[in-house]
Amino acid sequence: MAMEATLLGVIIMSFRTEDxxxxxxxxxxxxxxxDIFETFGRPVNYYFNMKGIGDGLGFGHNGxxxxxxxxxxxxxxxxxxxxxxxxxxxxxxxxxEDMEERMPLPxxxxxxxxxxxxxxxxxxxxxEKAQAALAKAVATVEKMQAAxxxxxxxxxxx
Amino acid sequence: MAIYLxxxxxxxxxxxxxxxxxxxxxAGSHVVDVAFGAQTxxxxxxxxxxxxxxxxEQLYIVDTPAQYxxxxxxxxxxxxxxxxxxxxxxxxxxxxxAGVPGDALVDMLGEVDLAMRAxxxxxxxxxxxxxxxxxxxxxxxxxxxxxxxxxxxxxxxIYENAESVFSGVAPxxxxxxxxxxxxxxxxxxxxxxxxxxxxxxxxVAKMLELISGWSVYMGPSGGDSGPAGxxxxxxxxxxxxxxxxxxxxxxxxxxxxxxxxxxxGLKTPKRGAGSNPRRRPVGRNGSRAHTQTHSRRPVKSNRKxxxxxxxxxxKDAHNHFFNGEGVRTNGTFxxxxxxxxxxxxxxxxxxxxxxxxxxxxxxxxxxxxYQPRKQAGSQGPGGVRxxxxxxxxxxxxxxxxAIRSARQxxxxxxxxxxxxxxxxxxxxxAPYQTFNGYTKSGVKIKFHVSGHGxxxxxxxxYYYVF
Numbered sequence: 001m002a003m004e005a006t007l008l009g010v011i012i013m014s015f016r017t018e019d020x021x022x023x024x025x026x027x028x029x030x031x032x033x034x035d036i037f038e039t040f041g042r043p044v045n046y047y048f049n050m051k052g053i054g055d056g057l058g059f060g061h062n063g064x065x066x067x068x069x070x071x072x073x074x075x076x077x078x079x080x081x082x083x084x085x086x087x088x089x090x091x092x093x094x095x096x097e098d099m100e101e102r103m104p105l106p107x108x109x110x111x112x113x114x115x116x117x118x119x120x121x122x123x124x125x126x127x128e129k130a131q132a133a134l135a136k137a138v139a140t141v142e143k144m145q146a147a148x149x150x151x152x153x154x155x156x157x158x
Numbered sequence: 159m160a161i162y163l164x165x166x167x168x169x170x171x172x173x174x175x176x177x178x179x180x181x182x183x184x185a186g187s188h189v190v191d192v193a194f195g196a197q198t199x200x201x202x203x204x205x206x207x208x209x210x211x212x213x214x215e216q217l218y219i220v221d222t223p224a225q226y227x228x229x230x231x232x233x234x235x236x237x238x239x240x241x242x243x244x245x246x247x248x249x250x251x252x253x254x255x256a257g258v259p260g261d262a263l264v265d266m267l268g269e270v271d272l273a274m275r276a277x278x279x280x281x282x283x284x285x286x287x288x289x290x291x292x293x294x295x296x297x298x299x300x301x302x303x304x305x306x307x308x309x310x311x312x313x314x315x316i317y318e319n320a321e322s323v324f325s326g327v328a329p330x331x332x333x334x335x336x337x338x339x340x341x342x343x344x345x346x347x348x349x350x351x352x353x354x355x356x357x358x359x360x361x362v363a364k365m366l367e368l369i370s371g372w373s374v375y376m377g378p379s380g381g382d383s384g385p386a387g388x389x390x391x392x393x394x395x396x397x398x399x400x401x402x403x404x405x406x407x408x409x410x411x412x413x414x415x416x417x418x419x420x421x422x423g424l425k426t427p428k429r430g431a432g433s434n435p436r437r438r439p440v441g442r443n444g445s446r447a448h449t450q451t452h453s454r455r456p457v458k459s460n461r462k463x464x465x466x467x468x469x470x471x472x473k474d475a476h477n478h479f480f481n482g483e484g485v486r487t488n489g490t491f492x493x494x495x496x497x498x499x500x501x502x503x504x505x506x507x508x509x510x511x512x513x514x515x516x517x518x519x520x521x522x523x524x525x526x527x528y529q530p531r532k533q534a535g536s537q538g539p540g541g542v543r544x545x546x547x548x549x550x551x552x553x554x555x556x557x558x559x560a561i562r563s564a565r566q567x568x569x570x571x572x573x574x575x576x577x578x579x580x581x582x583x584x585x586x587x588a589p590y591q592t593f594n595g596y597t598k599s600g601v602k603i604k605f606h607v608s609g610h611g612x613x614x615x616x617x618x619x620y621y622y623v624f
Contacts, residue, residue, distance in 0.1 A: 019594075023583070034592070048527065048551065057549065059550055062555055062604070062623075073538070074532075077487075079541055082540075083539055093618075093619070094492040095483070095492055095493070
């Protein structure tokens with residue numbers, strides 16, 4: 001793997017294997033988010049993940065979970081708040097009750113775009129299909145973000 | 159072909175005069191699981207030194223080859239399945255008399271239990287909302303009600319706690335297949351109007367409970383506590399039936415059959431097996447015992463793994479891998495990375511399997527995709543009932559322990575852990591971290607490890623990754 005840090009602090013890497021993605025994820029994202037980011041490396045998982053997000057639910061791999069929307073209600077077992085109140089994506093491990101990572105939805109969109117970029121570098125032949133899947137997922141997340149902003153406007157105290 | 163049996167300390171017919179002595183497994187010989195007949199060729203010379211620890215398994219040569227005759231299949235009607243299961247159980251009873259070891263009996267019984275549920279399409283734990291026709295009939299029969307009883311004139315919905323109704327605390331009412339509570343104030347339903355078909359379903363419920371209670375029934379000593387003709391007697395007298403519901407309190411102590419009473423709504427015996435509440439409870443149902451036996455781990459698997467002064471405690475992780483941590487209300491199930499535990503959890507939760515892909519290089523490792531099903535009691539926003547709906551899709555990597563044995567899995571884990579902690583990503587002082595490791599043959603395993611300082615770590619979870 002070729003890797004260099006530029007003056008701006010941006011990491012430039014070339015991706016040849018899925019282990020490169022693992023390393024990049026470890027440098028770029030927090031622990032749980034990095035675990036999820038790694039799973040985007042394999043084509044079968046990439047489309048699986050993007051579909052889960054496009055459906056507004058999230059997904060899980062071996063207990064490493066990403067929840068958005070209604071799945072967050074299940075995670076917290078709190079059904080009093082509406083879905084729009086949660087303006088973030090939640091990363092968690094099923095075997096750790098008291099650990100989680102949150103990522104605001106706008107950041108999450110960037111996260112997805114980054115995953116798509118890395119995936120396309122690794123599998124350039126899949127670029128078109130991958131971007132179509134990304135577009136669907138991003139549309140869902142942006143819709144959720146819009147709903148969240150509206151909810152926030154109606155509930156400024158929350 | 160020489161065949162070796164693992165972990166069994168009993169005498170085999172024709173071997174009575176031979177003094178048992180520990181053997182060394184040579185490469186190229188075959189290890190056969192007695193209950194399932196799965197063959198595993200030995201690739202290494204296994205000795206005590208190989209495991210780095212003394213272990214107490216005895217190996218015996220047997221000259222009768224074990225043969226696997228495929229999974230049990232029963233007729234799919236209630237009556238037919240009870241009859242076939244009865245026959246099978248009587249066969250097992252005969253095997254017990256002939257001196258077949260308890261482990262094998264539990265395996266057989268688990269198989270009967272699984273076959274019965276599979277043919278009827280009945281899930282392992284009945285939830286309070288029926289998921290298919292068979293389960294609806296069974297659920298009603300368990301409460302002494304004919305099918306569609308909740309639609310009879312005079313029967314109306316009442317507002318009681320379904321779980322307490324179902325467990326017999328409020329006997330004047332019953333739970334319908336839709337999970338709602340119904341009351342029938344003036345219909346004498348307990349003794350009248352039970353059709354032959356309902357009676358068959360009652361037999362199914364009784365049979366399932368009997369199979370589940372078998373391990374208790376035999377007693378810890380495995381003595382002659384199983385009386386002859388127990389099947390006929392118990393099937394003849396259909397009284398109150400106990401089947402655990404998914405979210406009602408489970409059966410904690412064994413040995414209870416008969417009336418509902420006392421602690422947790424269940425009767426416990428005053429003396430003898432199951433009377434001591436401090437004793438570790440026995441496995442609650444047959445297929446659990448079945449899966450545990452199948453994916454049985456080598457003894458002393460909880461020993462700390464030590465590399466260069468670092469101590470890894472892996473007991474919980476092995477438990478997570480081989481046994482799993484059960485189904486949650488939202489339908490996801492944690493751990494259980496073997497094919498048997500996966501099948502168990504899918505059946506218990508009614509999850510929707512989406513597909514399975516084999517590992518490109520490692521035989522016996524698969525990546526399964528499934529959609530968990532929310533269990534009875536699940537809610538949605540505003541308290542909407544969500545039981546029975548599907549949640550977000552998940553993947554789980556599982557290993558078939560009939561192909562890649564539990565011992566091999568643990569050896570893989572040890573090798574990969576050693577490799578993982580020597581890779582640059584490993585941070586000795588991190589309180590919590592994730593890293594991958596490779597075995598000597600290049601199999602990738604992912605670890606989630608918490609560190610406690612002073613070179614001591616706990617492996618929280620590990621699994622194969624593709």
